[in-house]
Amino acid sequence: MAATIIDGKAFAAEVREKVAGHVARLKSDHGITPGLAVVLVGEDPASQVYVRSKGKMTREVGMHSVEHKLPANVAQDAVLELIDTLNNDPEIHGILVQLPLPEHMDEKRVVNAVSPAKDVDGFHISNVGLLGTGQKSMVPCTPLGCLMMLRDHHGDLSGMDAVVIGRSNIVGKPMAQLLLGDSCTVTMAHSRTRDLPDVVRRADIVVAAVGRPEMVPGDWIKEGATVIDVGINRIEVGEKTKLVGDVHFDSTKDHAGAITPVPGGVGPMTIACLLANTVTACCRANDLEEPEGLTA
DSSP: OOOEEOOHHHHHHHHHHHHHHHHHHHHHHHOOOOEEEEEEESOOHHHHHHHHHHHHHHHHTTOEEEEEEEOTTOOHHHHHHHHHHHHTOTTOOEEEEOSSOOTTSOHHHHHTTSOGGGBTTOOSHHHHHHHHTTOOOOOOHHHHHHHHHHHHHHSOOTTOEEEEEOOOTTTHHHHHHHHHHTTOEEEEEOTTOTTHHHHHHTOSEEEEOSOOTTOBOGGGSOTTOEEEEOOOEEEEETTEEEEEOSBOHHHHTTTOSEEOOSSSSHHHHHHHHHHHHHHHHHHHHTTOOOOTTSOO
């Protein structure tokens, strides 16, 4: 039986609708407009596309959107000064520094200059620590989107066997923490895991986030398992290129119970969760009730 395709595009649209509804209530009931500031350093084309897309969607849900574009040769101190200004701006509830930064900058220092309460990327060391100890934190957008899709598909995740392939700070590690928080039994696997196929075959939930095109074939997947494919890889097919995930979709869709496609799966959820995090940060800053279904 073919797998259920988890439509990230449609689900992200639902999340944005919830966000827009909450933004409208914050405006009408409290006179507050959530604000998101994006800091872009340099001319990286992919980053420029992301920033444009984020700005457009931020405005579409009724939020205040600010973009700060700085030249690639800007001094690090100038970026830190800008972040400090945004940290102290009461109209800005979320700050996102678009990565990667130019080579002359200390990425960790810049990321950790953002106030943890406004860190809508969830990358600040304080938020990492809070998430790891099961406390209220800002959660990285991509893992949050994956968790939302899993909850939507399964309802209760308690007791399920989950394998996360990939140990990055941006996806793998926070994903494992979120699944633990929902009472899954979690295995962190990676490129050096022994007998990786056997480890993956045990899993009810497989989250693939390694950045290797089609690394996970269908015969690694347990019958009926749910597969969340975080990978976005561009490969050459003849004279053209196409986007593929970390999972081999065609061989997996006949084994899995459900699977996210690439493109159109996890990707759209990342920006939707950025908007959700901004609303959450705004509510926390004003001691208001957090939006239901938009947090971990």
